[in-house]
Amino acid sequence: MPYHCVAYGCGKTTEDGVTLFKFPKDPEEFRKWEKQVQRTRTQWVATPNSYLCSEHFGKEYFEPRLPTGLLKLRLGAAPTVFLTTQGIKAQSKHFEISSHNGLTEGLHHGRVCYK
Numbered sequence: 716m717p718y719h720c721v722a723y724g725c726g727k728t729t730e731d732g733v734t735l736f737k738f739p740k741d742p743e744e745f746r747k748w749e750k751q752v753q754r755t756r757t758q759w760v761a762t763p764n765s766y767l768c769s770e771h772f773g774k775e776y777f778e779p780r781l782p783t784g785l786l787k788l789r790l791g792a793a794p795t796v797f798l799t800t801q802g803i804k805a806q807s808k809h810f811e812i813s814s815h816n817g818l819t820e821g822l823h824h825g826r827v828c829y830k
């Protein structure tokens with residue numbers, strides 16, 4: 716069974732070109748991630764085997780890209796990018812990170828810049 720992202724409206728696997736991140740071992744960090752997911756999935760409960768994909772983290776939470784091309788989250792990263800029911804219809808506009816090969820480079824044409 717491939718792991719899949721637990722976020723509402725997502726459910727992506729590594730086959731979709733995203734990087735999956737396991738919930739943190741630290742109980743406080745774990746709760747922080749769980750709470751963020753619960754903003755859009757109120758009845759959901761996280762397990763130590765829950766994963767979120769790279770599309771739910773802002774660019775500021777990633778370490779500079781490694782030569783291997785692997786994505787790595789900074790310590791204390793929190794998932795902040797989630798779809799709402801309306802958001803699913805305009806998905807490409809809500810994501811800041813391109814999912815091509817799990818890398819942060821290569822911008823979607825529908826990308827919106829929140830500055």
Ligand SMILES: [Zn+2]
Pocket residue numbers: 720721722725726727767768769770771
């Ligand atoms: Zn996801």
